[in-house]
Amino acid sequence: MVLRLRPEARLDLEAAVRWYEAQDNGLGRMFVQEVRQAFQRIRTNPEAYPAGYRNTRRALIRRFPYGVVYLPIPEQDTIVVLAVLHCGCDPKLWQKRSST
Secondary structure (H helix, E strand, C coil): CEEEECHHHHHHHHHHHHHHHHHCCCHHHHHHHHHHHHHHHHHHCHHHCCECHHHCEEEECCCCCEEEEEEEEHHHCEEEEEEEEECCCCCHHHHHHHHC
8 A cells, every 4th residue: 555644744743853853863763763664564554553533543653652643545555644643632633634
């Protein structure tokens, strides 16, 4: 399956990387590595994570309190990443993205 990041998800990811890198040199790179591993897990088995709001799913990122919110579209052989957000964020931030 093809994994496609929405522009908002890309911005989420970039902001988190900047924040972690500001906390400690190299931490942003470690975060990116963990996100890439989560993307690979999602590609390998997109149905592994429970369905939630509007059939979206959330894969947690190891070692960091973040999740990848995505929508599998099997008929298009695509996975759309809607958000890469801290688990403490208001779900309304990404729920609006699932309707567009």
